[in-house]
Amino acid sequence: MYAHKSVAVREGVEPEPWPPQEFAEEEPRALLDRTYTALRAEFAVRAPRVPAAAWYGPDRTVGFWIRRMAQETVVHRIDAELSAGQPVAPVPDDLAVDGIDELLKVFVAHSVAEWGDCFTGVLAGSPGRTFLVRTDAAAWRARTGPGLFEVTDGAGEGTADVTVSGPAPAVPRWPWNREGADGAAGVTVEGAPEAVEELRRCVVIATQ
Structure with a gap:
């Protein structure tokens, strides 16, 4: 996870092939450290605005990787806590809000725009739906349709086919499917099952 990003930041290119064979010979915890x-x-x-290799065209900078690694570390920390049967430690509100923003815009919206064929099975037959993701600190409105996933900031106007709402630290766990034994951890999901499934499948494909 970390070594790949180090090469992208240091050398400005995506490392190939990956992972190096020698990684398999190193003890996992020592390799991680x-x-x-x-x-x-x-x-x-390196300053955040320094160029770096990245799969996200609109932001190929060191700052992109700082953000990405902060969010990735949070998700995998939750994985470790859930696997160990431990309570999930709180995620700071600002980090959680940024995580929702990154997931919707950087992962899903960008992926649909760049690699739309991957989403044909989900979106080709979409009747056109609206999704509202809302916390006590921020909100986003997403609109889908054939080949379309657009995200705007704010709750917008009118009703939504699906509303996902809850405390900022809890909401990111729902789309990442890190709910654990406590269910959605305070997250409320309202909408028809087929509409909820459309959003979930878009997230799964975008984050594979």
């Missing part, structure tokens, strides 16, 4: 330290060192000597 070593590559995490190396990535932090790369971030420390």
Whole structure:
């Protein structure tokens, strides 16, 4: 996870092939510690606006990877807590809000725009739906249709086919399917099952 990003930041290219064979010969925890330290060192000597290789065309900078790694670390921290049967530690509101924003815009909307064929099975037959994702700190409105997934900031006007709402730290766990034994952890999902499934399938494809 960390080593790949270090190469993208340091050398400005996506490393190929990946992963290197020598990684298989290193003890996993030592590998994690070593590559995490190396990535932090790369971030420390580069400003966020410095160019870096990235799969997200609108933002190929070091700042993109700082954001991405912060969000990825949160999700995998929750994975570890759920796997160990431990309570999920709170996620700061600002980090949680940014995580929802990144998921909807950087992952789903960008993926549908760039790799629309991957979503044909989900969106080709879409009647055109509206999704409202709302926390106590921010809101987003997404609109779908054949080959379409558009996201705008704010709750907008009118009703939505699906509304996902709850505390900011809890809402990102629902689309990432990290709900755990406590269910949706305070998240309320309202809408027809087929409409909810459309949103879920778009997220799954975009984040594979």
